[in-house]
Amino acid sequence: MAASSGDESRRPNPLPSGLVSNLQSVLAARRPPSPEDAGSTAAEAEAPTAETAADDAPAKPVVLLTCAGGIQSPGLAALVDALVKGGRCDVHVCAPESDKPVCGHSITIRQTVSATSVHFTGAKAFEISGTPVDCISLALSGRLFSWSAPALVISGINTGPNCGYEMFHSSAIAAAREALMCGVPSIAISLNWWVCD
Structure with missing residues (x-):
């Protein structure tokens, strides 16, 4: 879903708190070290680095999200909301314009x-x-985003299970696998849930 309206921002977060906590822990562990932690000299600490933002705060790790359910997927919207509200990462999204289930690793x-x-x-x-x-x-080609590589790729949250033989057909799992083959840590999240209007 695109921008949230005032009513949508008051909705309770549908993500399990344990999942959000685990994601935040992973992101905190992948945060670039500050110059002090790296044992750099005072001159190096004063010089601007890629890991330091303009206000001298450590840069947040970048998380790239996609979702086989498409850009309008409620699972993707929930994940973006949770990560943005957590404030521990810079969130980037690159998702299909429509639902693309069961297309495996097709390009x-x-x-x-x-x-x-x-x-x-x-x-x-x-x-x-x-x-x-x-x-x-x-997204990983560098043509859409200015970063060199994200700290983590998350494919999801996809509606329905991805288990057993379904894993071979799952485009959600294929997206995470593509990131992993490019050397970027990745996970795929699927929940056996259905959206009721």
Whole structure:
């Protein structure tokens, strides 16, 4: 979902608190060390570095999100909201423009893959015309975002289970696998839940 309205911001967070706590722990562990922790000299500490923001606060780790359910997926919106409210990471989103379930590790080869900027409160986001694997590949290429690599890729939160033989067909798991093959730690999150209107 795009920007949240005032009513949506008052909704309770549907994510289990344990999941949010675990994600925050992983992100805190991957935060770049401050110059003092690294034992750098005073001159090095005064010089601006990539790990130091303009206000001299340590840079937050970047987390890249995608979701096989598409950019409008309620699971993706819930995950973005939880991570943005936690404030421990910079959230970036690169997700398909529509629901792309059960397409496995497929990539787009005979069509142009387009990227369109979309609004997510607190996150930089793009919707992609291709598959979830296309999203991760394009995001990690450096053509959409200015960072060199994210600290973590999360694929989800996807509706329905991804277990057993379904793992071979799951585009959610394929997106996480693509990131891992590119050397970026990744996880896929799926919940057997259904959205009721």
